[in-house]
Amino acid sequence: MERTSRISAALIFIAPLAVLVALWAVVVPVFGVRPQIFPSVPAVGRAGLDSILDGSLLRHVAASVSRVAIGTVLAVLVAVPLGILMGVSRGVSAFLTPLMRFFSVLAGIAWIPIATLWFGYGFGAIVFVIFNAVFFVVAYNTLLGVSTIPMTLRHAAASLGAGRQAMLTDVLLPGALPNIVTGIRTGLGFAWRGLIAAEMIATDVGLGYMLFVARDFYQTEVIVLGMIVIGTLWLLIDRLILVPLERATIERWGLVSA
Amino acid sequence: MKSLSLKNLAKTYFDAYKGEHVTAIRDVSLEVPAGEFVSIVGPSGCGKSTILNMVAGFIPHSGGEILVGGTPVKGPGPDRGVVFQSFALFPWKTVLDNVGFGPKMRGVPKAERDAIAREYLALAGLSHAADRYPNELSGGMQQRVGVVRALANEPDVLLMDEPFASVDAQTRMTLQDELSRIWEERRPTVVFITHDVPEAVFLANRVVVLSKGKVLAEVEVPISRPRVWDRLVADDEFKDLSNQVLALVRSA
Amino acid sequence: MNALLPLWSFVVRTSVKWPILQTLAPFVPVVALWWAVAAWGPFPPAFFPSPADVVAKFVSLMEKGILPEYLGDSVARLAIGAAVGIGLGVPLGLWIGLNKSAHRALWPVLLFFQAIGDIAWLPILIIWFGFGLTTMTFVIVYTVLFPVILNTVLGVRSVRIELHRAAQSLGASPARIVGEVVVPGALPNIMTGLRNGLGYGWRALIAAEMIVGTSGIGFLMFDARRAGSVTEIVLGMIVLGILWYIVDAWILAPIEQATGRRWGLVTQ
Structure with missing residues (x-):
């Protein structure tokens, strides 16, 4: 029951996109759009197949995804504890917020x-850009999250015997979690864009680079392929990881993220 | 259970914006023997919540003494359980985990603290809600959890800060009936803050009327127990006492 | 101890009177630290300029008129993006939010195009329009547009059905319902969308100015990068930060909060 409804929901989601592809497949040959302007569907398909077969697509995707993953994980690991520490004291958090x-x-x-x-x-440069895109947004949101935890909750925990460590793990961290998740989602959004931009400028492998080099040779089919891959990857990251995470915390707990 | 005693308690703080010292509590002395239920009533701004916050240890007092079983209070601690007006349940913990929080802080193993929590939930007729999140419960249910959570930690003194002020009138009476029953079963030492005079009289052995940071009067409530609204609503003694306290509060 | 109280009182009163001081105060130790590291740290000035270098550069670029011109260009592009984003995004969002079949057909498409992200469009835009203003305008409008549409749709759908019914039973025509009920009801979300959209939009603008630009703060920074002038890069970053801080903290956030809080609506 659950499974069939999820499959049908996925189908309903995909159908409009399929229509769009069909439209594209018709428009390009009918209007005789030149391939230097916009590629045909088969051309993009061929480009996709070629780049899969020679392994170049996988190499670019792996480079981009691993940079994002490393930068993000590092940033979150540093930003969350720091944000919580900064948020513990009202005075410190008010001072540091700007x-x-x-x-x-x-x-x-x-x-x-x-x-x-x-x-x-x-x-190094690319991971640095991603790191700081995620780091500051997550640290800021964590700080914000901790400072929005009602004082009575901290009082309640203290009067039930919570010590310093339990206050961190049982009150401040879960209390700030919705904001942390929102921060990660926003930060990753910035990081993803930063990645593509940085790869256009500063590297020789990765999705951004793949697009930018294709431009030099007017290979629109590779550019469009890259755009589709970028869009799909982000949609997968956002919808399959970030949105469910946000829902699980915010909706179940009835918390509204600030 | 232990006694609570306040000796010449005072609170002044510095209002940085106005640049002057403000006196919230002038001089309050109060003895609550072990196992007694004391209500503190008074108009808003009389300092009743300030007293509770100082006894709980959330804010420091600036004069006098607070003793629980003869030991001075330094900061919040599990010897004083607190029930909050805003419930203050942890939204990210299930009802069971909220109630088991105190035992968890004492290092009680998971299976054992779940058993303790379930026992206390049963006391308030909440067994069915154990696996729910606070957000999924009505206000009345949430405050039942709040009371049970404080009790499950077996505090020496139970401090209640207008706990039923934010639930509807119908539910409030049910909760008062239940609190009265639970108190009669367990006989904890309770300090109950409220601005609702009938509530104060209904629950307490003694009602303290507070005014402008000082104790204005103390009224004994000798009404027999068990007390339930069905009986007291038409009880003359209850009405007389309520009117007496009400007159004091009005004069405050 | 007591001698310090009047001082403390003075601090509190001034900061209530001048809230900007509270905003600026935390930057004092940061700038001091920066200065100290630049003066005594192990980094050569070409790698890590001091605040004085940056201020000097600021003055010289202001005198030459380069900074005001570039700043004007960037802000104008951002303003165009915001205006077109709202002009197109709000009506589209209203239509998609009110029309069930439009929503079903277009929602996934919107999500997908938003996911592609502005910057990934740059290569094909350069092929279409060349290096220049059209490309940049396209990118920024594109970036602002999607968050505005998506949030407007969310806002429209969050207006309670009772409000539609109340307006209907008070004699409002469908067009009036849109104007009197749907738009105000969706306004907090629309503002959130605009705020997010501009947040992404100005980043896209910087990237576009770096990659295709001939003017603007992003171009200034990237041009300085090519010449190896760290001072100009840092100056560019500070200008960007201040500019966006002002736009976000003093214009967008207050509007968003004003609508959301005043009406007791929770913004998405």
């Missing part, structure tokens, strides 16, 4: 020039 806000506003793409200067073109 600072964190300023840096989270700056997060991501704006760091590309200086990152490439400090780390040179390549892996």
Whole structure:
């Protein structure tokens, strides 16, 4: 029952996209669109097949995804404890909020020039851009999350005998979790864009690079293929990991994220 | 169960914006013997919640003494259970885990603390709700959990801060009946803050009327137990006492 | 101890009177630390400029008129993006939110196109429009548009059915219902969408200016990167941060909160 409804929901979701592809398949030959302007469906299919067979697509995807994964995991591991520590005291969190806000506003793409200067073109610069896109947004949201936990909840825990450690693990961390998840979702959104931009500028492998190089040769079929891969990957990350995570915490607990 | 005694308790704080010291509690002395139920009533702003917050250890007092079983209070601790007006249940924990939180903090193993929690939930007729999240319960149910959570930690003194102020009138009477029954079964030491005079009289052995940071009067409530609204609603003694306290509060 | 109380009182009163001081105060130790590291740290100035270098650069770029011009270009592009994003996004969002079959048909398409992300469009846009203003405008409008549409749809669908019925029974025509009930009801979400959209939009703008630009703050920074001038890069970052902080904290967030809080609506 559950399974069939999920499958039908997926079908309903995919149907409009299928219609769009069909439309594209008809429009390109009928109007004689030149391949330098926009590719035909079979051309993109062939490009996809070729790049899968010669392993280049996998290499680009693996490079992009691993950069995002490393940067994000590192950032979350550092940002969450830091954000919670900063949020424990009202005074400290009020003082630091404008600072964190300023840096989270700056997060991501704006760091590309200086990152490439400090780390040179390549892996280090790109991971740095992703790290700080996620780091400041997550730290800021964690700080915000901790400071929105009602004081009475902390009082309740204290009067039930919670010590410092239990306060962190049983009250502050779960209390800030909805904000943390929202922060990760937003930060990853910035990081993903930052990744594509940084790969266009500063590397020789990855999805952004694949697109940008294809442009030099007017290979629109590779560009469109890359765009579809980027869109699909992000949709999968967002819908299969981030949205369910957000739902599980916010809706079940009845918390509204700030 | 232990006694609670407040000796010349005072609270002044510095209002940085106005640049002056403000006195919230002038001089309050109060003895609550072990196993007694005391209600504190008074108009809003009389300092009743401030007293409770100081006894709970959430805010420091600036003069006098707070003793629980003869030991001075330093900060919050499990010897004083607190029931909050806003319930203060952990939204991310099930009802069972909320009630088992106190025992968990004492290091009681999972199976054992679940058993304790279930026993206390049964006391308030909440067994069916054990696996729900607070958000999925009505206000009345949530506050039942709040009371049970404080009790399950077996505190020496139970502090209740207008616990039934944010539930509807019907539910409030049911909760008062239940609290009265539970108190008669377990006889904890209770300090109950409220601005609802009939509620104060219905529940307590003694009602303390507070005014402008000082104790205005103490009224003994000798009404026999068990007390239930079905009986007391038409009881003359109850009406007289309520009117007496009400007059004091009005004069405050 | 007591001698400090009047001082404390003075601090509190001034910060209530001038809330901006509270915003600026935390930056003082950061700038001081930055200065100290630049002065005594192991990094050469070409790698890690001091605040004084950046201020000097700021003054010289202001005098030459480069900074005001580039800043004007970036802000104008952002404003165009915001205007077109709202102009197109809100009506589209209203239509999709009110029309069930439009919603069913277009929602997945919207999600997919939002997922592709602005910056991934750059290569094909460069092929279509070349390096220049059209490409940048397209990217920023695209970036702002989707969050506005998606959030407008959410907002429209969050307006309670009783409000539609109440307006209907008070004699409102369908068009009036949209104007009097649906748009105000969706407004907090629309503002959230605009705020998110501009948040993504200005990042996209920076990226576009770096990659295809001939002017703008992003171009300034990337041009400085090519010349190896860290000072200009840092200056660009600070200008960007301040600019966006002002737009977000003093314009967008207050509007969003004003609608959401005033009416007691919870924004999505």
